[in-house]
Amino acid sequence: MIRLASIVLFLAFILTGCFTGVESTPKITDKDMRRQRVTTTDEERFLSHIAADPMGAWRSGKQWYVSGPKVRLMMSTNAPADYEIAVGDTLTLEGAAQAPGITGNAVTVLNFTDSHGYRYDYRIDQPADSLSSRRLSIPYTIDLDVVARVDSLMRGNTYYIVSRLWLDQEGQPYTGKKFVPVRVTSVTAGNDIYPLRVNFIDPDGNIRGAFMSVGSDRSSMRNFDSIFSFTDPALRYKGITPQHWTMIINGEITEDMTREECRLSLGSPKSIDTLPGYGGVTEQWIYDDGRYLIFQDGLLRQYRK
Numbered sequence: 001m002i003r004l005a006s007i008v009l010f011l012a013f014i015l016t017g018c019f020t021g022v023e024s025t026p027k028i029t030d031k032d033m034r035r036q037r038v039t040t041t042d043e044e045r046f047l048s049h050i051a052a053d054p055m056g057a058w059r060s061g062k063q064w065y066v067s068g069p070k071v072r073l074m075m076s077t078n079a080p081a082d083y084e085i086a087v088g089d090t091l092t093l094e095g096a097a098q099a100p101g102i103t104g105n106a107v108t109v110l111n112f113t114d115s116h117g118y119r120y121d122y123r124i125d126q127p128a129d130s131l132s133s134r135r136l137s138i139p140y141t142i143d144l145d146v147v148a149r150v151d152s153l154m155r156g157n158t159y160y161i162v163s164r165l166w167l168d169q170e171g172q173p174y175t176g177k178k179f180v181p182v183r184v185t186s187v188t189a190g191n192d193i194y195p196l197r198v199n200f201i202d203p204d205g206n207i208r209g210a211f212m213s214v215g216s217d218r219s220s221m222r223n224f225d226s227i228f229s230f231t232d233p234a235l236r237y238k239g240i241t242p243q244h245w246t247m248i249i250n251g252e253i254t255e256d257m258t259r260e261e262c263r264l265s266l267g268s269p270k271s272i273d274t275l276p277g278y279g280g281v282t283e284q285w286i287y288d289d290g291r292y293l294i295f296q297d298g299l300l301r302q303y304r305k
Contacts, residue, residue, distance in 0.1 A: 043225035050150060050214045052143045055096075056132030062093040064112075064141035065189035071140035072120075079118035089115050091141060098128045110138075142195045150196055150214060151187035158183045159228035164251060167197070167209035176208060177249050179233045179264075187212075194222055237264070253293070257300045259283070262293055269293070 066089040072079070079085070091112040101107040106127040112120040122138060124131065137143075158181050166176030182200040185207070190197040194211035202208050213222050234245055240261060247254060248265040257265075262285070269285035276282075285293040294302040 041225060042230055043228065044223075046230075047150060047153065047214050047224045050146060052135045052137070052146055052215075054133050055136050058093060058096075060093055060095055063144045064091045064093075064138055065089075065144055065147070066091060066114075066140065067142050067189065067192045067195075068140035071138075074139045075112075075120040075122045077118055077120045079114075079116075079120075083116075083118070085114055085118075090144070091120060091138070094119075096128060101125060140192060142189045144189065146214065147187060147189050147196060150212075154184045154187050154198065156184065159230065160232055161200075161210070161227060162229050162233065163210060163222075163227045165210060165222075167211070169207045171197075171209070175251065177202070178251065179229075179245075179249050181232075182208070198227070240264075253300060253303060255300055255303075259295055259298055259300075262300055266291070266293075 066085055066087055068087060069084050071091075072085055091114055094111040094113055096111065097109050098106050099109055105125070108124045108126060108128045108131055110122040110124070112122065114120065124136070160179055161176070161182050162178060164175045164178050166174055168174055180203050182202050184198055184200045186199045188197050188199065189195065190211050190213075194213050196212040196214065197209050198212050199207065199209045210227055211222060212224065212227055214224070234240075237245070237260075240248070244254075244257060244261050247257075248261060251265055253262050253265050266287065270288050271286050273284040273286070274281060275284065280297050283295040285295070290304075292304050293300055
């Protein structure tokens with residue numbers, strides 16, 4: 001029995017140790033490839049101090065940009081039932097009042113008017129004195145003071161854009177170039193997801209834009225450092241040939257590109273499969289849109305657009 005058990009264990013070792021194909025090779029995700037940085041870049045620091053004022057600093061006349069018509073559902077109003085406040089309208093603070101709530105607790109009511117003079121009351125179920133130090137956000141609106149502060153810091157400056165998520169002149173999204181210089185003409189209010197729209201002129205003289213966020217709340221997914229660079233990124237990649245760099249700018253790839261060049265051009269893949277073989281290690285990169293790249297010895301050999 002002891003001899004039989006030893007044979008079984010030996011066979012189990014052989015079966016699990018010798019097969020090193022796809023089944024036994026773990027997938028590497030984008031998160032696995034991110035390394036924790038111990039330093040903060042200049043781009044990350046640039047707008048890190050920008051934040052909305054606490055409620056205690058609000059004064060009558062302060063304005064918010066309406067980013068979605070659902071703002072009406074969050075407030076009571078004297079506007080007609082068939083009236084819909086438009087995206088792009090503004091709400092102007094008229095004042096704040098404290099009132100007793102249904103349960104007897106004090107609540108705060110913020111009073112606004114829109115551009116047509118209709119009144120909107122936004123209720124917060126807390127007393128006013130407990131809110132003075134808080135940075136409140138009004139649903140479906142964008143604080144225009146924050147927009148103005150960012151505009152004053154970015155307007156007229158030239159940066160290198162590192163994101164392909166652009167907006168055309170009509171505000172429609174499309175895939176733009178990457179690592180090219182753009183000159184910022186203004187920063188205006190954005191949308192429900194990204195509070196800022198950075199408007200710029202691209203190298204071809206076209207008026208374009210990109211959505212951006214600031215701060216650390218849920219909408220801060222596209223801060224300055226994920227869209228712009230102060231310096232030309234090409235200076236950090238001197239080993240890349242001019243031909244390949246032009247392809248990277250336009251989001252293109254070709255055979256014999258390195259993994260670094262492909263990542264610069266297309267971004268990080270959803271996952272990476274490492275496939276050991278007799279001829280060396282083969283890597284297959286898979287993207288969310290179904291595109292895949294196959295590398296051998298670190299160079300691109302096959303790909304599907």
